[in-house]
Amino acid sequence: MNDGNPDIRKVGVVGCGLMGSGIAEVFARSGLHTLVHEVDKAALDSGRERIGRSLARAVERGRLTPEQLERVEASLAFTTDLEDFADRDLAIEAVPEIEDLKVGVFTTLDRVVQRTDALFASNTSSIPIMKLGAATSRPGQVMGLHFFNPVPVLDLVELVPSLLTDDSAWTRMRHFVSTVLGRHVIVSQDRAGFVVNSLLVPYLLSAIRMFESGFAVAHDIDEGMVRGCGHPMGPLALVDHIGLDTTLAVAESLYAEFREPHYAPPPLLSRMVQAGNTGRKSGRGFYTYPTAASR
Template sequence: MSSPDPSRPQIQRILVVGAGAMGSQIAMVFALAGHDVTLQDVIESGLTRAGAQLADRMGAAVAKGRMSQACAEEALGRLSFSTDLDQAASTADFVIEAATEKLEIKQQIFAALDRAVPAHAILATNSSTYGSSKVASVTSRPERVCNVHFFNPALVMKCVEVVRHPQTSQETIDVVMELVRTIGKQPVLLNQEVPGFVANRLMGVLRDEALNLYSSGVASIEDIDAAAKTALGHPMGPFELMDLVGLDVNCMIAQATYEETGDPADLPHPIMQKMYESGRLGRKSGMGWYNYETTR
């Protein structure tokens, strides 16, 4: 096993911006891998909720025999929570932003981070739709900016898409790829920015065809999902996956992709848009393509 390159930046302290479902789980992934992690959010109650949910997740993992109580306690002990972005960023070696999928908000965060983090720090966005060039442009370190896109649920899913933009340095890519491997994930490198990256582009084709088949009356939701699982070997069907991710998130991703491409084919599918507007968001609302009220 080769020794670490002493000239390469060493990643020790991690900052995750955004304490939603993705941000909090990403923070836990790094803590479980031995990093000191700060989870930052502007809303104190969001941090409190994230801390409680992560403690519950670790407790469940211990109860199922997936880790020891000592391991869970050590990982939780590496987590800290803050509403102060400047203070949290001041000692970070690596920052990953997991805020809402709105470009203007992300740009505000990256401009603030650029002023607050040390000169060597790498800034990453977890965005699934916006290439990092869109946020690198508001910083003084575009060579140290890239996408590092985790998948939901981040504690479980192995894939992490690493996307470079034209100014991302090779050193940054090397450091990030190594970091992703050390936390037990499988990095997938994209050498150019494309809307939706790899996985969401593949998933979008399957999702839209499933919606077309259903809306045309070819097959039921249940049978389309069954075909995906029993014929294609997918762990869940496209409708189950939409419910898990959230119809709101699916529509937001499709809308953001359309804004990037200008192709009307990338707009949210009409039937999915109608579901979203009706408030049927999937598991999070209790109703989506399936009814989850009875399981609550």
């Protein structure tokens, strides 16, 4: 279990939404004591239920035994108070893609976490790690750790050091992710979008522009890429899965950094987000989905 990197035993996850809950599950399944934070009891209960449903599916599919489930559940703890992160060896934030919000989390973690060589990470997909590290008194221990949804299934993690990240911290984190978590690591420079989103987002935005122009309907665009290019999911269905709001935030960050037209969000994407049509999580995006209330 956690014998590959004995100096990281207690981890904290700030945020228990779609990504945070998946990260917390992966940590707990790796034998780490995992403390999960949310802003209030309602959000915490929702995140706890999300993790529970995912673990139940893993048991149903034979990926987790009932005995392993008990150990995983015993490894999980939940809180609404970031002060409880004082004893963490590693803390990762997975809050919404809002720069001020993430900076505030790092400022608090820097004050709260007592271990002087504790590692700090962000699951951001677009915000510069340098800005987040600068919110702390120990930027050398801050780096990006970008997981992919669904986290328990997809084994890729982008490791993103900033110009200020210490080599020793980077080495510890890479060893932890590859050995303890058993994830495949790729390394990116600290540029908006990193490796995957820098390539993926222009493709998704092109599909939205094609739909917006009336060139083809959503189903045909997606079928073209699934059946013609062997993609597991079409681009518009993928945007719904990621979340239109998240896609918009990443596109805006990429455009702000590079000022290249193919990163500019199409007007339709902005309007859909303004209307609350954010994809699967809202029940409506480029397609419609059953909401939690209707299931």
